[in-house]
Amino acid sequence: MGRRRRRVEGAARALPEAIAALSRSLPAGPSPEIFRRAKFDRPEAAPALWQLLFRVLTPLAANNAVTDLAPEAQARMVKSALVSQGYPRSALFQSLEGGSQGSRELLLALSWLLARGPLLEQLLAQTRVQLGDELPQCEGETLASPGPPAHRMETERPTDLRLVEWLMGKLRFRWRRLISSQQEQCALLSKIHLYTRGCHSQQRLGHLSVAETEMLRDPESSRQILQALESENNRLEAALEWRRCELVFWQWMDTVLDACSSDSPAVTSQPTVLPVISERGLGELELVKQELRALQEELREVAEPRRAAWEAQVGGLGRGPDWSTTRKALQEAVERELATLQSPWEPSSNPAQPQRPLRLVRSKDESPGPQGLKAAEVIGTLRAQEASLKKVLHQLQSQCRQELARLAGALPGLIWIMAPGH
Amino acid sequence: MSIVTVQLGQCGNQIGFEVFDALFRDSHCSQGLCSKRENEAYQASCKERFFREEENGVPVARAVLVDMEPKVINQTLSKAGQSGRWKYGQHSCFCQKQGSGNNWAYGYSVHGPKHEESIMNLIQKEVEKCDSLSGFFIIMSMAGGTGSGLGAFITQKLQDQYSSSLKMNQIIWPYGTGEVIVQNYNSILTLSHLYRSSDALLIHENDAVHKICAKRMNIKQISFRDLNQVLAHQLGSVFQPTYSEDVSFHYRRDPLGDLMEHLVPHPEFKMLGVRNIPQMSENSLAYSTFTWPGLLKHLRQMLISGAKMEEGIDWQVRPPFSGLPPLGKMSVHKDLHFNTSIANLVILRGKDVQTADVEGFKDPALYTSWLEPVHAFSMWKTQRAFDKYEKSAALVSNSQLLVKPLDMIVGKAWNMFASKAYIHQYTKFGMEEEDFLDSFTLLEQVVASYGSLGP
């Protein structure tokens, strides 16, 4: 307790330092003074905080020209992002239009985001200076992501299904071209790695990456990278600093929250803002459910007879102490196996954390080399994954085939001739 | 990105030579009517696509030559060697002693499996010489045995082995009469197999090319070489470099991919026709001037009236007024006056190309009801002039242009099939009547699908 008190006493100086550190670690962070003013809901603090929240919530957009958006538009985007993340305070959504009001609400929103997860690290990771060569992050999420609404398509009038076939065909071509380009990229990468062998100062990397080589080729880009790296280092240092002293900020935020509720006690009259869950999300969930059900059914079908057979077989076996230790060992082994299997999607694993970047390193087979993932192993996993996905797809397709064959049977006088090969 | 060409059979090898020669000649022609820099970039782009460098500095065509008898290949190699400007790779030929005898089944079921390994090895070696591979051109006729049968077989193997690379078959459609008697059988077998394994069939009709030679090029005694040169011009006008869209003033990296994505995504519609303007003999060219509006007006009318060249265009044909029901029932067996498109690609080359106005091709009435011009039309261009024409335009069209010839071929083959004539020549090599029926079924559907596009 004594320790805590000491900290609180020192808060008078520690708080501005903590806020300053936070500010420096954020992209375009405002001055600590803005935070102070926001506590008192001063209008002059609002624009800077809108801007900040906008940058924080739409990190990808920040690189592009979206920063030039009108304040109202920015506010709208901030609000919708907060809604989708489940921000609970309706005060933010109701009245504010991106003007000068409600700087305290904005401060609360920012703090909410900061408290929920490693926001700073995420932001830093997103804008990180990429020095190594990476494989594209193409987990299912990226390609299958819903993407922006199809604004280019005129969907005011009903269409022929042939249009969908046409678009799907386009998609198939794009997939294939993507693979071709990817192959070319790999060939070039591999060449660059080979030609720059032994050039990297870090022993374990051995060769240069594209970014590093480009830096050497073009002095301008060298300057830019160095600059970016230095500014990232500054932000990292600030983030570390923040981590060391953020406690005082949270204690202060308590007082902000208190000030807020004392200012507007009539919380009950506010209509509650329900998080909008898109139809798509629901549909997605429904699909997953069906898949899981099917899997459960399959498992039941294979497990039950085995259990029965096992029981029958084991019935005669003595249940001596040997058996029970063996059994226990087996059970534990299986538990461990299954636990590791579960870890990638366990609720405890943080979905917000971006995947760890992978730096591609060309290494000779024979040398023990640096530690890291081996491509061959990853390939093995991917192959298995590919095979299983293919199987799923084929199952779905044959399900469809059956369904349509049933329909075909219901149409007399017609002969359906499937594409050869089936 | 590079394209590997596979030349098959007599026709494929003769045409392949003319194509490479035309590409090379054009890209090294000094009068491209553009700056030296641009010319160099154009040259480099053409070279990356179609040629590779060999030690002694002579460019080598990215091509594999396949024939089942040696005469044509020897002839082709020596012609390329004599030109001295480019050549074929030393080890890029495969030939045997005995041809397929106009028998599709022999090419497909005997030569194909027997030589699969050697041919695929050759192709693989050529592929390995590309930094990046966009896809394959497979040049073949569909009337004979080697080009058609072996061509269909090899295309299928390419599909199996290089599933993500693109495959475009350049198909020489035989004269309506007088080349090979079993050409209709060979054709339906080829087309139906390619419909399953190829991405696009770029079709050149001998009859049309012949007419161009006679009427536009003013050639009195037309030889196969004349035909092949016109054909090579057509292909060159499509696949020589053009600017890419996203990075302005860079040359397009992957024309094959761009073309396919625009024109042939639908599995039932894979047949492409090419139209060119202007086409004329060098003598007439000296006295001619061209304007973009004039060229494009003609090209558009060629498209909608289904004309094969800029002579004898039916100017009465107009796009249907959208919204009005068509007059009477249209059928492919009757004369289709208006040629409905699914998708078109216009390629403009030459002076003042930025002033050319292609709005006429964006009229929704030109296209089938389910595809809007945004999806259905695209344009490539370059300021660099092509093959002695100060301005020229090419059109690659996925439209009803080829339904009639296809319908004819299917009809004739069906008549023959109904009398069982020549079937024994095919069953001798392991084919069954069922295989013919499969081919007929598939192609009848293609005819019907194209027929139902409108208007």
Added chain:
Amino acid sequence: MTQSVVVQVGQCGNQVGCCFWDLALREHAAVNQKGIYDDAISSFFRNVDTRVAGDGVSISKGRISSLKARAVLIDMEEGVVNGILQGPLRDVFDNKQLITDISGSGNNWAVGHKVFGSLYREQILEKLRKSAEHCDCLQSFFIIHSMGGGTGSGLGTFLLKMLEDEFPEVYRFVTAVYPSSEDDVITSPYNSVLAMKELSEHADCVLPVDNQSLFDIISKIDLVVNSGKLGTTVKPKSLVTSNMGAVTKRHKKPFDAMNNIVANLLLSLTSSARFEGSLNMDLNEISMNLVPFPQLHYLVSSLTPLYTLADVHIPPRRLDQMFSDAFSKDHQLIQADPRHSLYLACALIVRGDVQISDLRRNIERLKPALQFVSWNQEGWKTSLCSVPPVGHPHSLLALANNTCVKPTFVELRERFLRLYKKKAHLHHYLQVDGMEEGAFAEAVSSLSVLIQEYNELDATKSMPVQDVPRLSVAM
């Protein structure tokens, strides 16, 4: 490149063959000025280093050393073959290619087929195998024989079956010389009909020629030449001049001129397979295109121009005349009139300076006057070989699968039946071991079936051409 082996059987076969080799040598000598052994020559000749004892060693490249014909000469009399061996062609053959006997077949098909067949079977087979071994890629056998005699028709058709069993992949082209109606061999109808059955069953393609037609052609040439109407003489070394050189000698040896026509037929037939051209036609394309049903493989041939005179610069009208002539009755190598019968298929094999547009123009021009079977309205097969025949700018060989061949067969059957009803001369056949009377009945019924097939096709001639109902796609 593929090779062909010529098997010449009997007196007639060997005489025709002899002409063929002479012309083939001269043709290649004219085309191949450098004396380098090439693919074109290799299709009919081996290049042999004679300094090596025994068989001699085949040389596949380089200068021509000594050319050996890819041929097997068979006769059951010695006369003709010995004549060849003492004549100017002696160097292209050697003893290992010959099979002779002294007794002859006595104009008896059964003797040739049954007696000599079983007697010489192994020997013939061995020579054939040997000649096949010398080939890089053996594509075809050309069997030349007459139909009317004993050795040619009997042994010739015997070895046809043998070839089918031994070399099933190799095409069998038969050039069969049919007897004229006033043939001096009494048993020729028997021999011909018995041979016909074998041809129908075991040949891939039969090119029937008959002596009467050949003779008529020769007579016409003589008329033109002697009348001097066209002002000039027939060029030496031209298509019809014999290997003996002088035109005048033909009167004494009419068969030489006739045989030369047949030899020219074979040269033209194989020209596109041997030489370059813009539209090649390999030998295996012939049966593929011209034989719609297995047994209907009798192709009527015509060669033009026959009367080409010493004018090198032939105006286009002349070129078109060449095409017209090929369809006229008096240019056919058997007595037949294709223009008034039904075409199943037709091939035009063009040599020399002719382009695809010439071909197309003439097809368009001639087509309306010709009648094609309903399912093959555009039954044309064409080829362009850039090497013309010696001494001419161009030539045309037309092969027609046409019902006009039927009258020849009908007449043959009639003559056969006239004899057979009386059982005349039958005993000569039946005393041969293994020959039974049933064979006669079978042979004539086989011929009748063939004739019937042509009849049925002819019957469709008057019917309007109609499209068969197609598969109907539901949309």
Added chain:
Amino acid sequence: MLGAKADYLLPMDCTRRLVAEVQGALDSCAERQRQLERSLRVSRRLLQVWEPARTLAPEPETKEEAATSACTPNAQDLKELELLTQALEKAVRVRKVVSKAGQRDRTPSLTSASNAVTSGATAPARSQAPSQLGSHASGARSTKAVQGATVPDQSADPERRLRSRGDRTQMKTGAQAPGLGDQQTAPAAVPRATEFTLKEKGTLLQLPVAFRKAASLNSRLWAQLSSIQASDSAGITRATKTEFLHKLQAASGLPSHRPSAAEVGAQAQSLRKACSLLRLHMQKELSTAPTDWMQEYRCLLVLEGLQTIVGHCLHRVQVLQASMTEQLPGLCPVEKPTQSSSHCGGETDSAWSPQLLLYSSTKELQTLATLKLRVAMLDQQIHLEKVLMAELFPLINTQEAGGPPRLALCRAAYSLLCEGGEHFLTVLRDDPID
């Protein structure tokens, strides 16, 4: 009836969903392609001859012509003209930088390039690498022993500096008239000084010191950040934050937590992943035949264990679904410890610092990349397949029997659903019409 129109129009909402889904997939593919193209351009440039002037060669002139040859400049032309001006300006800028860099201190990138000079008389001075380069540079010198071996260090040579200045002025004029200038100056003033290819001399490259320092600081900082985060998570700060969140939640009038759209999406995503991993595991388990009873038992346990896990997952779906419609005691996500320890490789590894992925050949790298893409594509395809199934089956089943529109729909549906859109179906009439 041949040629009959057989249009079948989809209902509006179905159209919207399907088109939006496919279009979305197309867009993300296109975006990926653009990214790839960008990095391809960089890589290709690196593999060509390193010649700064070359990299933006074709553009300026083309644009110039485009602009001047137009009779009446329209908006497009004006835009192009502007681009041209920008490009020219950029060219000038870059050249300045390049010439400065060449003059100033010969950054390592250009050092090796200067080694390539072979022209006799003027070469010795240039061939000398600056002394600070160390072992790499001397290695380079020895490869160029022909002209460099005996020449003393001349990095301070006044003559050299003079010439460098000369180079710069020449380059400047070159920049003002790109086409001509280059041709004139290239042979004379910058004789092959820039002819450097990665293939031949790539191993001579060395990263600048400043950069090396910054980079190593960077990785240290990342490591610290992750370690601090891990240690902090159990601490007092964490408690305070949690408290703050609860308070905020309570003050908002919403006593419990509802899942947000983002969370539902993420959950659905992770459950999908779970499902596919579980399926994979099941298949693996079933594919190996047990050889003894122990293994048999193990297999049984695994299968039953999987059953349980699937049960859990299903439960999670149900809870999520329920919580979207009614109030449920919520799962309140707070900052969680990152899993850095679980897959920690070396001491420098941490959750935020890059992990090495080692490959041994081009082929292997290509296989890896292709597989990655394929898996992503299959994922996408399966997703689209499900969407199509969900949208199309109801339509097909409710259509009135027979009739041409239905056939058109069925055919297209067959192709999309059963053949991945690659093949199609033919429907023939049994009785040929006459």
